[in-house]
Amino acid sequence: MCDHCGCRDLTPIARLMDEHDRLRELTGHIRSHLAVGDDPAARAHFEELLVVLGPHVAEEEGSLFPMLRRSGELADHVTVLEEEHAGLYDDVDDLDDAAAAADGAQRWRDGVQRVLEDLDRHMFKEDFGLFPAALATLDGADWDAMEEWKQAHDAPAEPLGT
Numbered sequence: 422m423c424d425h426c427g428c429r430d431l432t433p434i435a436r437l438m439d440e441h442d443r444l445r446e447l448t449g450h451i452r453s454h455l456a457v458g459d460d461p462a463a464r465a466h467f468e469e470l471l472v473v474l475g476p477h478v479a480e481e482e483g484s485l486f487p488m489l490r491r492s493g494e495l496a497d498h499v500t501v502l503e504e505e506h507a508g509l510y511d512d513v514d515d516l517d518d519a520a521a522a523a524d525g526a527q528r529w530r531d532g533v534q535r536v537l538e539d540l541d542r543h544m545f546k547e548d549f550g551l552f553p554a555a556l557a558t559l560d561g562a563d564w565d566a567m568e569e570w571k572q573a574h575d576a577p578a579e580p581l582g583t
C-alpha cells in the first residue's frame with residue numbers, strides 16, 4: 422500500500438484505497454471459509470464483497486478514469502483497467518452458471534478463487550500505479566469534481582453483477 426506517497430491524504434483516493442482494504446479483508450474471509458469447506462460462509466462474504474465492489478467500480482469508471490483519460494499518457498493504462506473490470510463482471514456472471522451445473526459446488530469454488538486472484542492483481546495495479554499517477558496528475562478541482570460525482574451517485578449500493 423502506497424501510504425508513503427500521500428494518496429491516503431486526498432479524500433477521493435483515500436476512500437478508494439479504504440475500499441480496497443475492505444475488499445482484501447473480505448477476500449481473506451472468503452479464502453479462509455473455502456479452506457475449511459464452509460461454502461455458505463464463503464458465499465455470504467462473497468455477496469458482501471460484491472456490495473462493496475459494485476459502487477467502487479462505478480466510481481472509478483464514472484469519475485476517476487475519465488479524468489485520467491484526459492492525460493494522454495495514462496489513457497492506455499486506464500483502458501487496461503477498464504477491461505479488467507469487464508473481465509471481473511463476466512467472471513462473476515459465470516459463477517451463477519457454474520452454481521447451476523451438476524458439479525456446481527466445486528466449479529463455484531474454483532471460479533471464486535479466480536475472481537479473487539484477478540481482483541488482487543487489479544487492486545495492486547491501482548494502488549501502486551494508477552492512484553499515485555492520479556495524485557501526480559489531478560488537482561483540487563478534480564478532487565472536488567470526484568466528490569460531487571460521488572454525492573450525486575450515492576444511491577443504495579448495487580452489487581457487482583446485478
Ligand SMILES: [Fe+2]
Pocket residue numbers: 478481502506543547
Ligand atoms: Fe478498479
Ligand SMILES: [Fe+2]
Pocket residue numbers: 437441477481544547
Ligand atoms: Fe479499485
